[in-house]
Amino acid sequence: MLQRKSSFSLLAVSILLFAVATGPSARADGTCTAFLAAKVKDVQNTKQSYKIELFIHREDTKLVTYSAGFLGPNAQDGSFTGRANQLFSDRQAGTQPFNINTADQLDLRLSASGVLSIHYKPWNFDTTWDLSCSGSMLSRYVPGFGVVTLTFRDVFAPNSSGVLTNLNNNARTGDYFETSLSPSTVNAGTLKTFGKLATLRVTGQIYAQPLYVRGLTLPDGTVHNVVYAATQENFVHAFDTSSFAQLWSVNLGPPVLAGEVDCQNNISPFVGITSTPVISLEQSTIYIVAKSKEAGQYFYRLHALDLATGNELSGSPIEIGGKVPGTGDGSRNGLIEFKARAQLNRPGLLLSNGTIYVAFGSHGDCGSPTADPAVVPPPLIQWDQIYHGWVFGYDANTLSQIGIFVTTPTGGQGGIWQAGRGLVADQAGNIYLMTGNGTTDFGGPSKNLGESLVKLDEGMHLRDWFTPGQNRVSEDDYRCLDGGTAGLVGQSSDLDLGSSGPLLLPDAMGDGTQFLLGGGKAGILYLLNSKRLGGSDHFQEADMIVATALPDWEGAACHAYIDNGSSETHHIHGGPVLDPISSTLYNVGENDPLKAFAVRNGRIVGPLAISKFKAPPGMPGGILSLSHSDQPSSELVWDLLPFKGDANSNIVEGMLAVFDATPVPCVGGDCTPNMLDLRLLWHSKMDARDDVGLYAKFAPVTIADGRAYVPTFGDPSKCGPYPKRTLDPTKCDPPGWLLVYGLINPPRDLWHSVDLSSAAQGAPKGVPDAAGNPFGYVFNAQGTQHVVYRGTNNRLNELYWDSQGWHWVDLSFAAQGAPPGGKVPDAASDLFGYAFEAQGTQHVFYRSGNNRLNELYWDNKGWHWVDLSYVAQGAPPGKSTPDAAGNLFGYVFNSQGTQHVFYRSTNNRLNELYWDNKGWHWVDLSFAAQGAPPGGKVPDAASDLFGYAFEAQGTQHVFYRSGNNRLNELYWDNQGWHWVDLSFVGGAPDAADDVFGYVFNAQGTLHVVYRGTNDRLNELWWP
Secondary structure, eight states: OOOOOOOOSEEEEEEEEOOOSSSOOOOOOOOOOHHHHHHHHHGGGGHHHHEEEEEEEEEETTTEEEEEEEEEEOOSSSOOOEEEEEEEEEETTSSSOOOOTTTOEEEEEEESSSSSEEETTTTTEEEEEEEEEEEEEEEEEEEEEEEEEEEEEEETSOTTTOOOOGGTTTTOOOOOEEESSSSSTSSSSGGGTEEEEEEEEESSOOOOEEEEEEEEOOSSSOEEEEEEOTTTSSSSEEETTTTEEEEEEEEEEEEEGGGOOOOTSSSOOSSSOOOOOOOEEEEEEEEEEEEEEEEEEEEEEEEETTTOOOOOOOTTOOOOOOOOEOOSTTBBTTEEEEEETTEEEOOOOOETTTTEEEEEEESTTTOOOOOOOTOOOOOGGGGGGGBOOEEEEETTTTEEEEEESSSSSOOOEEEOOGOOOOOOEOTTTTTEEBSSSSOBBBSSSSSBBTTTTTEOOOOOEEEEEEEETTTSOOOHHHHHHHHHOTTTTTTOOOOOGGGGOOOOEEOOSSOOEEEEEEOOOOOOEEEETTTTTTTTTSOEEEOEEEOSSSTTTTOGGSSSSSSSSSSOOOOOBBOOOOTTTTEEEEEEEEESOEEEEEEEEEEEEEEEEEEEEOOSSSSTOEEEEEOOOOOOTEEEEEEEEEEEOSSSBBOOOEEEEEEEEEOOOOOOOSSOOTBBOOOEEEEEEEGGGGGGOOOOTTTOOOOTTTTEEEEEEEESSSSOSSSSOOTTTOOOOOEEEEEEEEOOOOOOOSSOOHHHHHOOOOOOOEEEEEEEEEEEETTTTEEEEEEEETTTTTEEEEEEETEEEEEEHHHHEEEEEEEOTTTOOOOOOOOOOOOETTEEEEEEEBBBSSSSSEEEETTTTEEEEHHHHHHHHHTTTTTTOOOOEEEEEEEEEETTOOOOEEEEETTTTEEEEETTTEEEEEHHHHHHHHHOOOTOHHHOOOSSSSEEEEEETEEEEEEEEEEOEEEEEEEETEEEEEEHHHHHHHHHOBBSSEEEEEEEETTTEEEEEEEEESOOOEEEEEE
């Protein structure tokens, strides 16, 4: 039998004791005794134990000490007392951590009048204080020792001992109190100091959120911070988060081949551990549900493993199953039996008041008698594949079953999927969940609850529910969600409510009211009073808001039918998540950007902000996590999303994106102070070393103690190419990855590889491939980078980078000015360009298929096309500007305020186009240049021309290779253009290709580099 210990508190008390050598911080005014006394009075009647933590950092001894324990009520005098045992210590000046004697301890007493007493060894520190208040922080400076800080946190604060459950708490807010990772440490400018720290290989794909325990003592007495990963091949791995060494790994039975149970390829190749486990620190146990196939039979089992060893505890595992009264789909003799083959345990496990709750839906809709025959062929629909929504409850101590609930006892389906989000529990122990598909009774006695938000008590008895449309004259709202065709012109909508799960909000009204928030495939968020959902009395107190773009073929709740020829969807899967400090909600839908909302006075307000970054198209959109501290400008939204391809029925590459969720100050007059803008700060495609690999569907990132733990399906270079619909494990079964991101010390080098074709946003069908060479420049006035190139279809393309990352632009489409009825000419050469900072413009040049010269220029009105061959002045009477052969090149001559473009014409002569405030002008450089040998001429070009302006000298320089492979220079000063035989004056070997060069302004030198005819690398430099 599992040994039960005292239950965890819903109110966490964190005590931080800092011993520093520096002077005191700013002292807060006022006493805290009244505040603390009120807190104590509020919680005395709960008779629970409260978590405490101690952290000491002594600058004099370089000693860091961490302790944790429990603070419990004292019935005699109303105080709270407790003891924390020493867990970990590290003398930073040394090379190895060490443990202080386990007898060292911290004793605390918080009196009913609000006075805190602390006794701590080994320093024999013993004192009593009345702390000072500053907001929610309570502190006191102790001369000669340090600062004592006491912080109260409620149920919505992340667990101070780690991440023990899906989305960090039973309210499923997804937020974590984090002090190291913030917008100042995670951004595009910190690529040297933030990124991937480790790749931990695991056996199988990871669908479950990684869990984290701080300060776990192993059997050998060593103390570790531990991260846990569970896989679809039924392996559970435990890793130390400092050394990244595997502490233990266990297998929980043979997994099921996904093709045997999943008709839609939603999972491939195995089904094993799909849901996020849950951890009880009191029991020192991790609870896990695994699906297996043994001797031809399918099983679900609940396992209880020791956190430190992975060993099964006494009485573990137990098989999940049972029968309930009912006449619904698959019933026999008035009973509905749980069939492990048909069911899928996707929602994260819930531990509430000593009970483990396990919920089930289906593998797609494979077990539906009314499934689309095109998707589910009738021969596949067997009795043991018909499904319902199920919830099982098990005693966390004994693993004995305490109850079963079925969502559709006289109907069918009603699966509980929730994109992996766990069931929600409130402080009273009530359970909340959301269903998708299935039978719904509008006012009927049988209580079939498809497409509903359901409330159960802790004994799993139905207490209330909400079904969209239940209080309307028409049932079209429900039918729309369930995929019916009423009023939809034959369209099957399939806008399941249960595509995500509910979130419990704190007491926002100040009267004890707690709201539930949830939304599904319709993209609508519903706000509900948890005490009156509306089902039991047909009274609906709900607000709703369209949180994502409306489906292109539906209106809000199906009241309007729109057909624009697109089937793009905007389902909610990965949100919402909540910052309980600012009461800000964050949500992202598929094919939709990240948005921020708020709940105020019982209404959903927003969006308060919409990110400019839009995820690559496809299901499921982003899966969100949130981190912040109690300091301003600390909040980050973490988004794990598919990078290329729809992940619904495919294995695809993934991407991790991090957004700034802190208010932006108002600069200038045309802005609103302290508004969010949800800027993209960093993403994993900025540096190839940070790549996520294959995307783990519906799995949130786990943030803890300065690290981000990212689940993935593994190496994209194995078993590909991707996207890939299925994997055959007999041919290729790549290991999964658990990736660790964090602060890098010492900083890594700056050179890194980025796949721009993958990193750029904005291309509906992927960034077009390139033909020829790309060219790039920086536009300092805008703080942007630009790369231009010719696509394989000869169209003009741009990639530009701003604070939101790389973006693709179809310049052939975007540029204005093409002749009426015509189009911007395609390119026959490479593109090149530059920014004219003084004018605030950008310029791109190329040769078209008819060898004419073309310019695209950008101003604040967008891109424009110009026929340079036509507009350039200076050609001889009756003739035009010569056509080009090869590529063009040019630069801005800032000291003159001019632009210059050079090229080789089809007769190999040297040509210049220059721009001044009178427009473009053509110059025959072969004729204009002085210095040719007597009786000779300036040599023709056999290569493209290259040049630059030497601003410090007020000169210009153009270089090229002539037909005899010699190096040539044309330079301009206030006397005009001059020709120089560089091979002669520099004693240089002949060239085999184009030449390139630059000005080294800091040294005042000129440089030319090239490949010799012997393929060796050469440089000419001046002076």
